[in-house]
Amino acid sequence: MVQELQLYNTLHRNIEPFKPIAAPFVGIYVCGPTVYGEPHLGHVRGPITFDILHRYLLHLGYKVRLVRNITDVGHLTNDSDDGDDKIAAKAKLEALEPMEIAQMYTNSYHAMLMQLNVLPASIEPRASGHIVEQLEMIETLIQKGFAYSSNGSVYFDVEKYSETHDYGKLSGRIKEELLAGSSRRNLEGQNEKRNTADFALWKKADKSHIMQWNSPWGKGFPGWHIECSAMSAKYLGTQFDIHGGGLDLLFPHHESEVAQSTACFGTNPAKLWMHHNMVTINGQKMAKSLNNGILVKDFFTGNNPLLDKAYSPMNLKFFILQAHYRGTLDFSNEALQAAEKGLNRLLETRETIEKLEPSAISSWDVDKWVKECFEALNDDLNTPILIAKLFEAVKQCNSTFAKIESLSAEDIKKLQNFFSLFVFEILGLQKEEKSQSNKEIEFLELLIELRRNAKENKDFATADSIRNKLTELGVTLKDSKEGTSFTIN
RNA sequence: GGUCGGAUGGCCGAGAGGCUAGGCACGGGUCUGCAAAACCCUCUACACCGGUUCGAAUCCGGUUCCGACCUCCA
Structure with missing residues (x-):
């Protein structure tokens, strides 16, 4: 310790x-x-x-x-x-x-x-x-x-x-x-x-x-x-x-x-x-008597006039963790959406770490980073600081992946372990897998395959048409070197 | 009315006498058939007025505004 x-x-x-x-x-x-x-x-x-x-x-x-x-x-x-x-x-x-x-x-x-x-x-x-x-x-x-x-x-x-x-x-x-x-x-x-x-x-x-x-x-x-x-x-x-x-x-x-x-x-x-401390809404405490409460289940469905959209449980949790527990935390859609994007970025880093290629030497100090993470927790459970530190790791990790920074095999291992420790075991965040039926996934994969063929034939009109239709249906396609992946809202 | 907190950049939020977090948005770029996504870079703020100090967003005094508790509340 x-x-x-x-x-x-x-x-x-x-x-x-x-x-x-x-x-x-x-x-x-x-x-x-x-x-x-x-x-x-x-x-x-x-x-x-x-x-x-x-x-x-x-x-x-x-x-x-x-x-x-x-x-x-x-x-x-x-x-x-x-x-x-x-x-x-x-x-x-x-x-x-x-x-x-x-x-x-x-x-x-x-x-x-x-x-x-x-x-x-x-x-x-x-x-x-x-x-x-x-x-x-x-x-x-x-x-x-x-x-x-x-x-x-x-x-x-x-x-x-x-x-x-x-x-x-x-x-x-x-x-x-x-x-x-x-x-x-x-x-x-x-x-x-x-x-x-x-x-x-x-x-x-x-x-x-x-x-x-x-x-x-x-x-x-x-x-x-x-x-x-x-x-x-x-x-x-x-x-x-x-x-x-x-x-x-x-x-x-x-x-x-x-x-x-x-x-x-x-x-x-x-x-x-x-x-x-309390959660506030427009700067005011949420209370029965004020009738400004939002039910937790409403967050998950988005079914509340105060909510622009649905927010996942982890989104809500991460939003709360980004503020120190002794301060008031003001609710807003903007802040919640900011948290959502940040969380996704944080969570995706776990996969990036797996893909890191070791170098002979490390260009940044993983031990110092680990120490600072623990210091944040030890300081009255300062989760905002811990999260800030985690994002430093995200940046370093991405840069290492892009060969701008480098990490030794030993440091990569260390980063994997501690990143998981802080994100999953201590903050208790988890990746939310949206379960889709196999059929749906097969259909999607078929469409992606068709689009890939169209692209190879330079038939961009068809390729874009498939992509646009899917976007309308709430499926976002992401092209990358490895192929096309999708996310479903 | 009493008691206790707070005012930080476009938004959310840390920090706490000099090294001036972080996220999101914006802007610039890389990548891409084009997009999206992703990634990189950039953006220097601490309510107001005095004071202490070589130096204050951070300390002291005052002002304004906001909130919490004193009643069921997480």
Whole structure:
């Protein structure tokens, strides 16, 4: 290894060396989706970001346990008394079982991960399957005096916690202000709480509520932060290496997780907190409330007014990887198409490397290039830099192929290995083969053959006619020394 | 209102006190029957105003604009 991996820790607002608690084992908890809708563009960034981390740690030889939860219960539409569970609300609307909805969208989510070539999680726990663990934590919190029940619900006592701990340290909030209540809301429905900053651990459910469980405080359902605390502790221990999620979860979700877990287990849950930034559209965050989301499946079909055309999963992935995970990334057709062309060029280089002829000496330094690639990854997973380096290799490789530069046999081998390592194993890109039926390919080959004959007879009118017709049908012919190849849109 | 970020060339995006990424587009060229594709070359930017410095896009102060979080969110 060239140097050690450094990652930005939200907790310290700093880039710090990554040191596992119990190497070679690494425990990672990532906040997964709430499965009440089709995955949209925003859902794509988290899995991709943490997949790079996952893949790189595996490459470095760590034994990684990646836990990514599926939230199928618990999110409230608001924090007031008449709060409704999102999944239940949708179930009523569609007259389906809540679990059916959750399963349906879980399947969509998994399909998306597969298309994006994201490695599967080690454990994918569901909130609804861990009600017992959540209840246990809540009871412990009450026993320790950090939580109180009120009218069938249970709330975390932020003021009590703040006497001995720093509520707000993760998100950089000022606890006095949180306790005083924000100026922006503070409406009714807060009367059950001792303080507006308190958050629900358990919510009482009324009879119309579909998803509900028995508890010592009556029928209800868990608050939306407790599942992550309960499940991460169960599968990774009360303290683990990395907790990841979107920046929008920083407050209140992660802050509350820190508070609950710390109060319950006496230890800060994660040593390192990683947050990826949002995807924006015309400079604005994509959000349910703004109604500007684009579904992931729309990208693959192009079926959305905001999209000029269809974009492949790898195209989308590469587009995301070209920006650093901590910065916002603005979506546009132009940028997506730029990424598409770049990706093709990058991917084609793999074949070019195979065709390289060795020289006695190398005119460029492959070792230095490899070192710089690792440095980019080690620097808080700087994929844009890594990609820039990969394009340097593309250029050198093409120039070597054109005999402008030269590489020794040993360096060619090295280039092959590391290029594949970075592009395919660590970035997790893959070549998308469009599967065509054999018949179609045979027809095409026949046409290409006819055109070749026409060309040989200098019958360019016929040759061009074939080419133009095929272009209209979405088949692009490429003539080269070796013959004619085709691509199908 | 509070807190925290950001403003980089036609577009997307790195970087971060002197060596001034990368992709795409544009322009020029090689190749080609012609194209397309591919390949090569080219294109010198850091919101504004002050200040620190031999030197600032990078540091400091101020200004303007934008965004995020504070409410479900990836």
